[in-house]
Amino acid sequence: MTRWAMVADLRRCVGCQTCTASCRQANATPPEVQWRRVLDMEVGEYPAVKRAFVPVGCMHCDEPPCMHVCPSTATKKRADGIVTIDYDLCIGCSYCAVACPYQARYKTDRASFAYGIATPSEEQGFDPKRLAVATKCTFCVERIDAGLAKGLKPGIDPEATPACVNSCITQTLSFGDIEDPRSNVSQLLAENQTFRMHEELGTGPGFYYIWDKKDGEKT
Amino acid sequence: MSYGPKPWHQTNWDFRAAFNFMFGSAGAGLLVAAALSGASGNALRAEMLLGMALIGAGLVSVWFEIGRPLRAMNVGFNPFTSWMTRESYAAGLVFALGLAAAGFASQPLALAAAFAALVFAYCQGRILQAAKGIPAWRVPALIWLVLTTALAEGAGLFVALAAVFDAPARGALAYVSLALIARAFAWSIYRGGAAKIALRAALAVLDRSGKILIQFGTIAPLALLLAAWFAPDAARILVLLAGIAALATGWQFKFVLITRAAYNQGFALPHLPVRGTR
Numbered sequence: 171m172t173r174w175a176m177v178a179d180l181r182r183c184v185g186c187q188t189c190t191a192s193c194r195q196a197n198a199t200p201p202e203v204q205w206r207r208v209l210d211m212e213v214g215e216y217p218a219v220k221r222a223f224v225p226v227g228c229m230h231c232d233e234p235p236c237m238h239v240c241p242s243t244a245t246k247k248r249a250d251g252i253v254t255i256d257y258d259l260c261i262g263c264s265y266c267a268v269a270c271p272y273q274a275r276y277k278t279d280r281a282s283f284a285y286g287i288a289t290p291s292e293e294q295g296f297d298p299k300r301l302a303v304a305t306k307c308t309f310c311v312e313r314i315d316a317g318l319a320k321g322l323k324p325g326i327d328p329e330a331t332p333a334c335v336n337s338c339i340t341q342t343l344s345f346g347d348i349e350d351p352r353s354n355v356s357q358l359l360a361e362n363q364t365f366r367m368h369e370e371l372g373t374g375p376g377f378y379y380i381w382d383k384k385d386g387e388k389t
Numbered sequence: 390m391s392y393g394p395k396p397w398h399q400t401n402w403d404f405r406a407a408f409n410f411m412f413g414s415a416g417a418g419l420l421v422a423a424a425l426s427g428a429s430g431n432a433l434r435a436e437m438l439l440g441m442a443l444i445g446a447g448l449v450s451v452w453f454e455i456g457r458p459l460r461a462m463n464v465g466f467n468p469f470t471s472w473m474t475r476e477s478y479a480a481g482l483v484f485a486l487g488l489a490a491a492g493f494a495s496q497p498l499a500l501a502a503a504f505a506a507l508v509f510a511y512c513q514g515r516i517l518q519a520a521k522g523i524p525a526w527r528v529p530a531l532i533w534l535v536l537t538t539a540l541a542e543g544a545g546l547f548v549a550l551a552a553v554f555d556a557p558a559r560g561a562l563a564y565v566s567l568a569l570i571a572r573a574f575a576w577s578i579y580r581g582g583a584a585k586i587a588l589r590a591a592l593a594v595l596d597r598s599g600k601i602l603i604q605f606g607t608i609a610p611l612a613l614l615l616a617a618w619f620a621p622d623a624a625r626i627l628v629l630l631a632g633i634a635a636l637a638t639g640w641q642f643k644f645v646l647i648t649r650a651a652y653n654q655g656f657a658l659p660h661l662p663v664r665g666t667r
Contacts, residue, residue: 180662209394209656220661235521241473242463261463262456264401265473268520271654277401277456302456365659371521382663 173251174309174324175348176335177355177364178225179380183342185210185223192337193227196310198295201284203276205307206334224379225334225343228253228274228307229367232374236266236275236304244304251376252309260303267304271368272375275306309345310334325354348376396588396655399523407647408450410513411640414535416443417506418543418568420487424503426547426561430494436547437491437499441484444509448480472519476512483509510539517646525591525650528582534575538639541568545610545635552629556621562614562628569635573607591650598645606638 185208193199193206209224230253237245237253244260247253267275279302283292310332317323317330324330325346335343346355355378362380369375416439423436452458467474482505490498514535517526544565551557576599583595610631617627 180658181664211394211656211658213661222658222662224656224658226656235519238470239473239516239519241465241467241471241477242460243466244463259460259463259466260457261460263451263454263464263473264456265471265516265520267401268399268522268526268651268653271522272656273522273653279456363660367656368654371654373521379658380662381658381660 171249171349172347173349173376174230174314174345175251175355175376175378176230176309176332177344177346177358177378177380179342179344179358179362180222180224181380181382182340183208183223183225184340186339188337188339189225189334189343192333193307195291196333197308198292198297199276199305200278200282202282203278203305205274205276205305226272226274226367227377228270228309229272229373229375229377230307230309231376233372235269235271235371235373239265239269241265248311252311252314253306254308254311255304255306257297257299257303257305262302262304264304271371271373275304277302277304394656396652398649399651399653402647402651403454404644404648405450405454407644409447410517410535410643410647412443412447412450413513414510414539414643415542415546415636415640416440416445416447417483417510418539418541419443419546420483420499420506420543421503421540422544422547422561422564424490424496424499425564426558427496428499429496433494433496433499434491436550437487437502439550440506440543441487441491444480444483444506472512472515476509476516479505479509479512507536507539510536513539522653523651524654525583525587525595525646525652528579528586530575530579530582534572534579535643537568537572537575538642541565541572541606542636542639544568545632545639547632549629549632549636552625552632556624557628559618562617565632565635566611566614569607569610572639573603576602587650588652588655591652594645594650598642598650602638602642605634606642610634 187208189206190204190208197205199205206227209226211222211224213220230251234247234253237247242259242261244256245266262277264277314324314330317327322330328336332345335345344355344358346353348355350356363382363384364378364380366375366378420440428436452461464477465474483502486498486502486505490502514532518532520526548557548561548565580599613627613631617624
């Protein structure tokens with residue numbers, strides 16, 4: 171069985187937002203909609219201040235609250251763990267948006283473009299089906315499916331890998347099958363200490379954050 | 390430890406969603422009060438129709454909020470896990486039974502409609518409680534607060550209407566008193582639960598609203614009802630004021646809960662990244 175997941179190494183992220191830009195280009199999201207965001211978080215008081223850049227978005231949960239509350243069954247979870255939205259079924263009630271503890275969902279009521287009029291690239295990517303319904307990160311599911319159909323390996327072959335992962339300049343983001351013990355993400359999880367966001371809520375996010383090496387591997 | 394960015398207020402549900410919870414619960418509560426009152430004939434008809442009109446107004450209000458109103462029927466596709474779907478089914482049942490009760494002025498049908506209305510109000514509580522992204526909503530005790538608020542609002546509206554036309558029966562006054570006490574009790578339990586998980590900003594807003602709920606929505610109407618007991622000459626106006634207070638304070642609480650206290654979860658890191666020297 172396959173379970174696609176993403177791993178973000180917080181020690182590596184420099185907050186360049188290339189993943190955000192890449193996602194926006196690949197998925198043609200409108201202004202102010204960022205399916206892949208990078209939070210700039212600070213903690214402490216001067217001079218003992220620490221800073222972390224934290225990529226966030228849809229966590230593709232094992233128990234997605236958005237799916238359970240969705241009255242139209244527009245939100246579904248595939249067998250491989252990817253949470254999807256059927257834009258033809260969604261009624262745009264935003265119940266999923268208030269149910270998501272990760273603020274990963276967006277609803278745009280009317281078409282909007284970065285410079286007022288659609289650029290050729292925006293025109294090409296514009297999808298009226300996405301207006302007035304819920305949208306979110308898809309893990310670039312079309313790339314994954316198309317890649318798999320060609321015999322490629324998501325997370326390894328760029329053509330089958332989410333755009334944000336491909337674009338990451340520091341290799342903060344990794345993508346792969348956590349059910350495969352030999353996969354890149356399984357190895358990262360085995361070698362490092364990780365956490366998942368708001369794990370106490372029982373959503374089982376498919377997005378892991380590396381924060382340190384495992385004790386035995388510290389130098 | 391606290392990390393930024395700080396949680397912010399949800400922007401997905403506004404006053405239109407709040408109206409659904411305000412009108413829906415008052416309508417449901419009125420149907421329950423009317424059925425339990427033993428009203429008959431045109432009085433029963435009028436109360437059933439008003440209760441359904443309120444529920445309908447709430448649903449129409451939320452219909453104006455959804456992005457794709459022409460697909461509204463899709464709301465019924467997920468009875469297996471979605472409380473919004475179940476709410477829509479309960480509303481359908483309320484209208485079917487309520488219209489039949491009004492048409493035939495039938496008390497048994499009115500009781501059946503009242504039961505469906507209770508289910509409808511319960512579903513509204515579960516809708517909020519299932520919203521895991523909003524800490525102030527996912528408190529389990531909110532379900533009972535929403536339910537008791539519906540009973541109190543409906544009872545308040547019922548006695549207010551009764552007072553306009555005649556001196557309300559003592560049974561009705563006892564019922565509204567019980568509903569008010571139950572609501573205050575549910576608020577107290579909810580507040581205790583919210584203190585554990587809701588944000589400080591949300592708690593501050595809830596406390597202001599809860600204060601109104603207790604002072605003007607519980608103590609004041611109970612005092613007015615007690616005064617009405619001892620002053621029959623002024624009873625109708627006192628009961629009218631008590632009913633309005635019970636209804637209005639419930640509505641203000643729901644409005645605040647949806648549009649002012651609904652801060653999201655925000656983000657939190659249980660560990661900071663370890664870089665360079667340790």
